[in-house]
Amino acid sequence: MPTLPQLDVKTNSNHSPHVAILGAGASLAALPDGDKNGRKLPLMNNLVEVVGLESLFEEYGLKYEGENFEATYDALVFSGEYPDLVKEIELAVENYFSEMQLPDEATLYDYLVLGLRGKDIIATFNWDPFLAQAFQRNMNVIGYEEMPQMAFLHGNVAIGVCYSCKTKGWRFNSCDKCGNQFEPSKLLYPVSQKNYSEDEFICSEWENLQNHIKHAYFITVFGYSAPVTDAEARKLMLYVWAENTTRDLAQIDLVDIKPREAVKDSWKDFIVRENYAIQADFFNTYLSIHPRRSCDAFAMATLQQRPWTDNNFPKGLSLKQLQEWVKPLVDEEKNGHLSGKPCGEGK
Template sequence: MPTLPQLDIKNNCNHSPHVLILGAGASYAAFPEGDRNGIKLPLMNNLVEVIGLEGLIAKYDLKYEGENFEATYDALVHSGNYDELVSEIDHAVEQYFQQMELPDEATIYDYLVLSLRSKDIIATFNWDPFLAKAFQRNMNVIGYEQMPQLAFLHGNVSIGVCNDCKSKGWRYNSCDKCQKQFGPSKLLYPVSKKDYSSDLFLESEWKNLQHHIQYAYFITVFGYSAPVTDAEAKKLMLDVWAENGTRDLAQIDLIDVKEREEVKENWKDFIVRKNYAIRDDFFDTYLAIHPRRSCDAFAMATLQQRPWKDNHFPKGVSLKDLQNWVMALVEEEKSGKLSGNPCD
């Protein structure tokens, strides 16, 4: 028998988490023309060309013929003969992503970090700094306690770690406990069999995501197709999703530009009956229609038969205006009771 979500009818609050999972497609959707300075965001099918790794590969008397970077990198690692080349590729990739910057205007990443509350989590497979930087600049206005949790499943160029104190923070800050500067978080590269348990930081990030999936009432997947090289990641998520007593009542939103049947096929093991929606635009999803209220509004509509009016994110506004709009929701959250009324 399905388990009801953590819905407090008296205060209209659903304390079950919303889980947002991001892949490279989310960053590409946010910055199709590149970052603030026009630096292009590479995807696995063009990473070698965009970053310019052809010359590096040729230096080792190898020929690159347009293969997907995942296949190329996996073959190099498993051959056991190109450790130095692999190390040079790792460094080049990290240096490329470290230089990327957010523009001053509001981006999809600003909308994403403002769409969820502290009970929720955003988990990303991306190395790029956009999620971390959007979180930081909005946290300074909204407040850290009002922001969602973050998990960096493959490491991140903006996140540092202190292995001694088992803490993480912004890459170039110092550990609050020992005052030593953070070291870089481990970037997990695309090999066919990934080890998420050998690195303490990555293991901790995965455990946090798994905990949220186990109790999630809503899951949104944005631009992540669960590729073959992420078979272990898919299993880690699916195992705890199977233990989620609320999943028969929960909803999954899939944001992807691929054909609907292909997207559905990728996530068929997670879908329960018809409790899913496939969109090609973030602004058509529940997160954008009911920001910071997705789990609450969904429960009121489906379990209480008292749907709330839509409260769409404002589009085409400045970052400051977007933050001001969100602050009305934040102030209501602090009262402990949600009205379900849309913002003015």
């Protein structure tokens, strides 16, 4: 039976979550010229070349023929013939991504973490540390409780795990409970048999995302096409989306530079009627047009017939300026009533 979102008309607050799902395309859009030091972001079709794994293959008498990296890794694991090579590949990939850094200026990752609230979640399939780094450098300004939750669906070089205490934290920190240094989170899985329940940390990350999808009122998918190699991931998301009792009213924004029909076809199982939009630019998304107010503004426009004026994220700000721009929205949230007015207009 369809239900309404968790909208409180007295405070204009919609407590249903916004879910952002990130793929490699999000990092590429955020850092098209590489990271702070010009380090290039690898994709699965060029990772071997970018990370420099060809020499490893040659050492073991193998020739890399340009295949998709995940498929190559999958074949090596299941052959059982090259366990040492597999370990060296895993270490090289971890080392490469671990050294990546966000530039000092504001990036799309800063807009993402500042554009959502504590009820929301950003889930990433990416190994790079950009989401974690953006969270770290903004949380002390905005406040930890006011930041969105994060889920690292394929592990992450910036995140560590204490399996004994079932906690996670920044990779090179220690567990608050037992004091032991965090272990690295697992990054690589054979694509033909991605068993997300096998690793406790990965399983908990998926459970957090699934819980949010089950109650989501808005979903933004940025640079992730749910490829065939991620069949298990697609199944896990679709299963709980089907259980979402407000999905007939909810909206999906798909951010991708691929042809519109190809993007729509990738997500057709998730789309309800015409409740979707396809954008090539993050700044055209509802999240960017109504930062920190996406679910509230959408509910007011569609359910209350009282649309709010757009409050677009300004482009070209420094990181400090972006943080200052967001602060009035955070202060309003703490006061418990959302005005629906753009920044700078007062209450």
